[in-house]
Amino acid sequence: MLDSDVKLIYERPHGFTDVTTHYCPGCTHGVAHRLIAEVLEEMGELDNTIGVAPVGCSVFAYNYFDFDFVEAAHGRAPAMATGIKRTLPNKMVFTYQGDGDLASMGMGEIIAAAARGEQITVFFINNTNYGMTGGQMAPTTLPGQKTSSSPLGRDVETQGYPIRTAELMSSLDGASFVVRRSLHDARNIRNAKKAIRTAFEVQKHGMGFSFIELLSTCPTNWGLTPVKARDWLREYMIPQYPIGDFKVSSAVEELVKGG
């Protein structure tokens, strides 16, 4: 029995199914999922949302979110979301993609969707590696970073440079709201949630394409404890991938100001 002065301040979001995720301890996919579910619930959009899952660690995202979902081919989520949104323009449609999915396999689809100004929201989880297949080099892998397919550390001479995806997306006129946030501590998580809310509001108001890059940890493939993984993100990822707003259209600025 709860005493009458006890206030419920934290519960499982109603946008979640009653399922334990398969994500590794310390992985921030769970945090990202939770923020999205919370925001959609706060906006009253749970019954009006269609999610598009990627190929990668979050391939089973549809098992955890409790609303309509589809599962795309590797990298093609923005194209699939385009097909859904163009057919059902009143639905809230989002993709949830990792760095291999979005920035390698699906670079064509994401750039084209942003350039068209598709009225969709894209969540881009950047954890500098291919999580699901066991930690191979991704387009986001840092110079010198060791992965299972760059065992001596990413050599930029032969393996190229990491892609700053949010900055790249921000150059496209069709993109209205492009930001990077991080999930490594409470303050940043709160800021990420605010950005997620803005992104969905952008879509709800028909203001164009919204894109949120979320810096995330991968303790298992990085070979670090969850706590050390958070430190590693702060120390090494943020200098390469600065947190910030890269594109906020004037209409979106007004929307944010208007609260």
Add this chain to the structure above:
Amino acid sequence: MALELIKGNVAVAETALRVGLVSYFGYPITPQTELLEHLSARMPEIGRAFVQAESELGAINMVYGAACTGMRTMTSSSSPGVSLMQEGISYIAGTELPAVIVNVVRGGPGLGNIAPSQADYTQMVHGGGHGEYHLIVLAPASVQEAVDLTALAFDLAEKYRMVACLLMDGYLGQMMEPVELPPFAPIRTQAPSWAVGAKHPEGERAVLTSINISPPMQEIFNVKMMSRWEQIEKDEVRYKGYYLDDAEYVVVGYGTAGRIALTSVRAARAKGIKVGLLRPITVSPFPVEVLDKLVSGKKGVLVVEMNNGQMLDDVSAVVAKRVLIHFYGRMGGMVPYPDEIDAAIDEMIHGDHDVNRDARGIWLAKMRELVGTGA
């Protein structure tokens, strides 16, 4: 209704729109482009979705998304573009979604050329993507038939929740013929309950995927798909027969090759030769039983195609060396003239009668003489 003189590509596009196409996604490629161009004007005009995608890969995955909503959707392309779509086609098949794909086939392989060809028969009929699945493949031989089969393709795709294809060629896409278009049908306003965004039974939601991480579950799904295909093979075979009642010899050809073969069959009939034509309209499901009954007791079968004998393999499997088989084909975007098929009919009647003959090998040897090997 009055007949209108329309190009094949445009006729297919206009028909799709009239039978309730809600969204179209495509990419320009010759000899299919007029289809996309027509819809780029007409779809927005009547408030429906049109997107010129970044690639055929983008287009087919937009179709994949749109098909998840249960609303009529389609794409169109030509051979190299359809190759690029194979990934998405496999996913759509694996998710059991209705969609229509038009392939206006051109000469290949590779970039090939833009001339009419049937070189994608195997790719469309026997599956070009990974995994095991079937497509319903309809092969028109005239612009009117392309119109009629476009409407049918949407119905079959929805009836069986699978991909239905129109297998055309550059001739059918580019040719103008007088046709009667269907009247405007109302678009579906209520999506089926399995679709995303649709009304679901209380407490349920739609999750559409092609993933079956457990092999036993995948196998059960595959059995379900195969069982559905078995039913389609029973119920949906379509073909046209010409002069078959008293025929001693049978020509088998589909699409443009079938149409040209009909000219030759008529010429042979005029000379008193008892030859008929079987023109499969569904090349998938292939008219196996029809052909099986038809060839028994016949003196010979001639397969005519604009490829290297891709349907010949399917015909040979049915005939199973009971009857003499001949083959005549042109490749690479070359189209046979009727006199070439006249000669092939003549050879079937007067040439060797060994049922064990290697129809393709003998044809190929002749082709080496006729066009050379470029060596």
